[in-house]
Amino acid sequence: AQKVTQAQTEISVVEKEDVTLDCVYETRDTTYYLFWYKQPPSGELVFLIRRNSFDEQNEISGRYSWNFQKSTSSFNFTITASQVVDSAVYFCALSEPTVDRGSTLGRLYFGRGTQLTVWP
Amino acid sequence: EAQVTQNPRYLITVTGKKLTVTCSQNMNHEYMSWYRQDPGLGLRQIYYSMNVEVTDKGDVPEGYKVSRKEKRNFPLILESPSPNQTSLYFCASSLRFYNSPLHFGNGTRLTVT
Numbered sequence: 738a739q740k741v742t743q744a745q746t747e748i749s750v751v752e753k754e755d756v757t758l759d760c761v762y763e764t765r766d767t768t769y770y771l772f773w774y775k776q777p778p779s780g781e782l783v784f785l786i787r788r789n790s791f792d793e794q795n796e797i798s799g800r801y802s803w804n805f806q807k808s809t810s811s812f813n814f815t816i817t818a819s820q821v822v823d824s825a826v827y828f829c830a831l832s833e834p835t836v837d838r839g840s841t842l843g844r845l846y847f848g849r850g851t852q853l854t855v856w857p
Numbered sequence: 858e859a860q861v862t863q864n865p866r867y868l869i870t871v872t873g874k875k876l877t878v879t880c881s882q883n884m885n886h887e888y889m890s891w892y893r894q895d896p897g898l899g900l901r902q903i904y905y906s907m908n909v910e911v912t913d914k915g916d917v918p919e920g921y922k923v924s925r926k927e928k929r930n931f932p933l934i935l936e937s938p939s940p941n942q943t944s945l946y947f948c949a950s951s952l953r954f955y956n957s958p959l960h961f962g963n964g965t966r967l968t969v970t
Contacts, residue, residue, distance in 0.1 A: 746897075770956050782900075782947060784958035828900060834955035843907050843954050844915065845890065849899035 740764065741831050743848035750819050751856050758814040758851045760829030766790070769833045771805065771812045776826040776850070785827075788812060819855045826850045859884045863948050863962035870938055871970055878933045878965050880948030888954035889931040890915065891923065893944040894964075900947070906931055907954060938969040 742761045750756045762771065773785040786796060788805050796803045800817045816823050829848040861882045870876055882889065890905035892915075902915030906925040920942055922934040931950075935942060946965045951957040 743899075772958060774959070780945075780964055782949075782959075782961040784960075787956070787958055789956065832955045843888070843905050843913055845902060845905075845954065845959070847892075847900040847902075849897065 739848070740846040741829055741848040743827075743829055743851050745851045746849070747852045747854070749854045749856065752820060753818050754855075755815060755817050756819050756853065756855075758816075758827050758829075758853065760812045760814065760848060762810050762812065762829070762831045762846075764810075764831060764833055766833045769831060772830040772832070773803070773812075773814050774828045774830065776828065777822075778824065782828075785814075816853075819853075821855050821857050824853060824855045826852050859960070861948055861950050861960050861962040863946075863965050865965060866963065867966045869968045869970065872939055873937050876935050876938060876967075878935075878946060878948075878967070880931045880933065880962060881929050882931075882950040882960065883929065884950065884952070884960065885928065886950035886952050886957075886960070887928070888952070888957070889925065889948065889950045890954075890959075891921070891931070891933045892947045892949065893917065894947065895944050903933070903946075905954070938967075940969050943967060943969050 740763050769790045771788045775783045802815045804813045828850045831846045864879045887908050891903040892900040901917050904923040906912045948962040949959040951959045
């Protein structure tokens with residue numbers, strides 16, 4: 738079973754639409770960290786946000802916002818008024834600082850990514 | 858400038874010919890790791906290193922080797938490459954693995970024929 742699931746493989750929107758990228762994770766730890774990374778068409782991977790499991794406040798950064806809900810094990814990412822430059826693959830990731838059964842300290846788990854295309 | 862440097866950017870080789878992809882970081886990061894990216898499969902961790910001389914397997918370690926003799930370098934070695942190792946490879950580093958964001962290299966596009 739995947740530890741991080743990004744069920745949306747591809748999403749297409751038209752500029753100025755709002756779009757939400759879903760991320761569902763699985764962990765037994767009470768302490769863990771979640772991340773979002775962006776991979777634009779140029780190919781580099783860029784860090785967007787980190788959230789620890791004890792901080793359930795939603796975060797907003799310009800047009801980007803993140804909704805962390807422990808009750809549903811989700812860490813969703815919303816882009817408001819999308820722009821063409823938002824077109825990219827977005828990855829959600831999970832890290833667990835303690836050793837779990839079947840797990841090994843130091844592992845990072847990425848979802849399969851969501852390809853977002855914003856049309857002009 | 859703080860960065861992770863991977864070389865080469867592109868590599869075409871033949872089955873069985875040993876190759877090394879180098880990775881170096883100048884941020885004094887403890888944690889380094891290698892990923893491969895394949896269509897529909899996202900980023901899969903190959904190997905990682907918590908510190909010098911400490912390495913461990915990720916999701917897909919078969920066919921790969923790594924070493925961490927110095928803090929800044931973490932080369933990925935393919936002793937006998939096969940076509941199923943054709944992929945886009947990323948090296949990454951972070952200050953501490955669990956709560957620090959990863960800094961990625963620019964990637965190495967490997968083709969094994």
